[in-house]
Amino acid sequence: MNQLSLKNINKTYGNGVRAIEEVTLELSNGMFGLLGPNGAGKSSLMKTIVGLQRPDSGSITLNGIDIVTDTDFIKQQLGFLPQDFGVYPKISAYDLLNHLATLKGVVNKTARKEQVLALLDKVNLYQHRHKEVHTFSGGMRQRFGIAQALLGNPQVIIVDEPTAGLDPEERNRFNNLLSEIGEDMIIILSTHLVEDVKNLCPNMAVMHQGKVIAQGKPSHFINSLAGAIWKKTIDKKERGAYEQHFSIISTQLTEGKLSIHVYAETQPDSHFELLSPTLEDYYFFMMNQQKQAA
Numbered sequence: 077m078n079q080l081s082l083k084n085i086n087k088t089y090g091n092g093v094r095a096i097e098e099v100t101l102e103l104s105n106g107m108f109g110l111l112g113p114n115g116a117g118k119s120s121l122m123k124t125i126v127g128l129q130r131p132d133s134g135s136i137t138l139n140g141i142d143i144v145t146d147t148d149f150i151k152q153q154l155g156f157l158p159q160d161f162g163v164y165p166k167i168s169a170y171d172l173l174n175h176l177a178t179l180k181g182v183v184n185k186t187a188r189k190e191q192v193l194a195l196l197d198k199v200n201l202y203q204h205r206h207k208e209v210h211t212f213s214g215g216m217r218q219r220f221g222i223a224q225a226l227l228g229n230p231q232v233i234i235v236d237e238p239t240a241g242l243d244p245e246e247r248n249r250f251n252n253l254l255s256e257i258g259e260d261m262i263i264i265l266s267t268h269l270v271e272d273v274k275n276l277c278p279n280m281a282v283m284h285q286g287k288v289i290a291q292g293k294p295s296h297f298i299n300s301l302a303g304a305i306w307k308k309t310i311d312k313k314e315r316g317a318y319e320q321h322f323s324i325i326s327t328q329l330t331e332g333k334l335s336i337h338v339y340a341e342t343q344p345d346s347h348f349e350l351l352s353p354t355l356e357d358y359y360f361f362m363m364n365q366q367k368q369a370a
């Protein structure tokens with residue numbers, strides 16, 4: 077069982093933005109969802125774990141080894157699928173993966189060929205191995221990204237917003253691939269999509285303005301709101317009045333009417349219907365609390 081421990085991580089950029097503030101997380105094998113709105117600090121945290129930037133303070137260890145100072149160790153043990161891969165050179169998927177495998181230190185030619193073909197098969201790109209990666213669809217590129225992240229059998233895989241821009245079918249396929257590989261290693265999925273975390277991750281954390289504001293199991297978070305999420309359909313014009321009297325955590329427009337979800341310990345009025353809370357409700361509840369505290 078792998079153990080990744082982050083203790084009191086801080087990072088402030090040169091422009092004064094405090095992107096990571098006292099982040100402490102404990103992760104072991106399986107998928108871990110890091111959820112938060114744009115700008116919450118997820119990418120900054122990922123880059124810090126990967127070793128692309130150093131934290132100002134705090135420690136990160138993988139299986140007891142300090143990976144902030146021992147960057148060679150983390151490079152061998154880690155695969156990264158960044159938010160933006162940049163431009164792909166005009167070479168085939170096989171040649172590119174083979175080249176990346178060499179960079180990752182897989183020196184034996186036969187072993188490298190075997191690994192590259194096995195990975196292309198794993199991510200369902202074997203039949204496309206002679207095509208150039210820049211001609212791939214978004215979903216194929218992301219699956220190729222997973223193949224390169226898996227080179228060298230890493231213990232930790234980090235994927236940053238991997239399904240952004242994918243159509244629902246490609247997103248589903250990509251998520252299935254993630255959950256298949258997720259059992260024997262740590263996979264960190266950084267995303268603003270609550271649904272992806274709900275479907276894939278047995279453990280998660282919520283980030284907001286550089287801080288971890290919640291960490292635990294999605295089911296635990298959902299249960300913590302049992303009996304307290306209420307729904308009512310109102311007229312759009314009534315929104316302001318409801319906002320004044322109730323703690324509205326989310327709104328949804330359907331056929332010109334507004335469906336509101338309200339957090340309340342008791343039934344706000346007899347027209348409110350009690351709901352079984354979802355992870356979306358928990359996430360919006362937490363975001364709402366942060367807004368109120370600000």
Ligand SMILES: Nc1ncnc2c1ncn2[C@@H]1O[C@H](COP(=O)(O)OP(=O)(O)OP(=O)(O)O)[C@@H](O)[C@H]1O
Nearest residue numbers: 089091093095112113114115116117118119120121
């Ligand atoms: N290199 C940098 N220099 C200065 N500020 C930065 C830098 N990178 C990120 N930031 C700022 O740090 C904060 C956190 O950004 P970060 O990209 O880590 O958030 P995020 O949760 O990953 O959001 P997104 O999903 O939009 O990438 C933001 O205010 C951002 O503008």
